[in-house]
Amino acid sequence: MKEMKQDRKTRYTRMVLQDSLIELMKIKPINKITIKELCENADINRTTFYAHYTDPYDLLRKIENEALSWAKESLATLIKTGRHEALQVLEEVFQYFVENSNHLQVLMSEQGDIHFQRQLITLIYQECGINPSAEPNGNMDTKEFYFIFIVTGSVGLIQHWLKHDLNKSAKEMAEIIYTMASQWFPE
Known part of the structure; x- marks a missing residue:
């Protein structure tokens, strides 16, 4: 019983320290x-x-690292789903953004670590089997260009959404991203 209480106290301590850092990062680097x-x-x-x-x-x-770990798991789920389930998974992804918006607003903003943002984009490319810097001779497939455009555009759209206090619902954002991506990769 004492171990359980200690674990709860540790989780609480880490949570308040994380929240404190995020709160301070909103006002200073x-x-x-x-x-x-x-x-x-x-x-x-x-x-x-x-x-x-x-x-x-x-x-x-x-x-x-917690955010990147979550992103990796979510990408794995998204990749495994069929096209018809993708919209539902995207909605769950955006719901995570809503539920964790306090931290993600800072992590994905100008106050956040640009290295983290690059790691996130690189993770998406790797999980989807794309290596945008692999071919310096320009032999990249046009489909890969579309994919890179969709990823970086989606990240930019997410940053804008977070910066403007989630002015659309998770469902609306999932539909926007899904519709935009579907236009480039029809069935």
């Missing part, structure tokens, strides 16, 4: 965030912070 203000904002002492993370960058990397 990570290189201006001190551990002291991070801990004060989270109402956690420095010793507790150091029990979980080495610095704010370590905390940010853990947040990003």
Whole structure:
């Protein structure tokens, strides 16, 4: 029973530290965030912070890694589905964005780590079997160009959606992306 209580306390501590970092990143870049203000904002002492993370960058990397892990699982599900189920899976993806918008708004914004955003795009390419930098001689298939256009355009659209406080529902965004992608890759 004590172990379960400890695990719950650890999860809570990590959650408030993550929320604190994201909150602070909304108003200043990570290189201006001190551990002291991070801990004060989270109402956690420095010793507790150091029990979980080495610095704010370590905390940010853990947040990003969780998001990338989720993205990889979602892509695997999306790739396995047939065309008819793809819209439903996309809607679930956008619902995840809604439920985690506080973190994702920062991660996908100008305040976020551009390296994370590049990792996300690279992950999408890799999971879908596309390597846009593989052929320097220009022998890339036209279909791959379409795919790259759809991925980068979709990421840009998601960034815009998050920046404008989710002004469309998850279902609407899934339908927009699905419709745009379907035009380039008809059945």
